[in-house]
Amino acid sequence: MKAEIYIESSIKGTRRQDGVTGYVIEAQTSKGPATVTQFIQVENATKNLSDLLGLKNALSRIKTGSELVICIDNTYVQSAIENGWLEWWKEDGWVTAKGKSVANKDVWADILSALGGRLPLFGDGETHKYKRWLESELERRVREIKRTTGTSL
Secondary structure (H helix, E strand, O other): OOEEEEEEEEEOOOOOOOEEEEEEEEEEEEEEEEEEEEEEEEEEEEEHHHHHHHHHHOOOOOOOOOOEEEOOOOHHHHHHOOOHHHHHHHHOOEOOOOEOOOOOHHHHHHHHHHHOOOOEEEEOOOOOOOOHHHHHHHHHHHHHHHHHHOOOO
16 A cells, blocks of 8 residues: 655744644555545744644555555655664764764654654645645645734734
8 A cells, every 4th residue: 555645834944833743544445445634733843844844744644555646745764764863863863973963863763763764755746736736735724823822923
């Protein structure tokens, strides 16, 4: 079985802020094709953390034997997975090659566990088929949170 994950975040850059991350999963199931969507409000997060939380939540909904394709516009997340950094970090006690603690190590550990040894393929995170829809949904949800809570996401 194959599952495709499409991830977007309203948070851009390295400054910590509140926002929303969302994903779409397309998968073939024993009952036919299925699509699942979820949006998560995140607080005090960077773009990296927001994307990681979206990926973690999406992976938690996919059976372990599934072939994975991930479409994400975050080269850091993609590189860490493709280049085996997660396994190295885990072996080294979640410390980088420079001796610093890995940022968001608990989320990375959950992602490593959810991957279950699978090496996903990565699709185009900049132009995937859900990009515009996810971005417009994120904008709508951020506006709604601002309107109902009076916060400045």
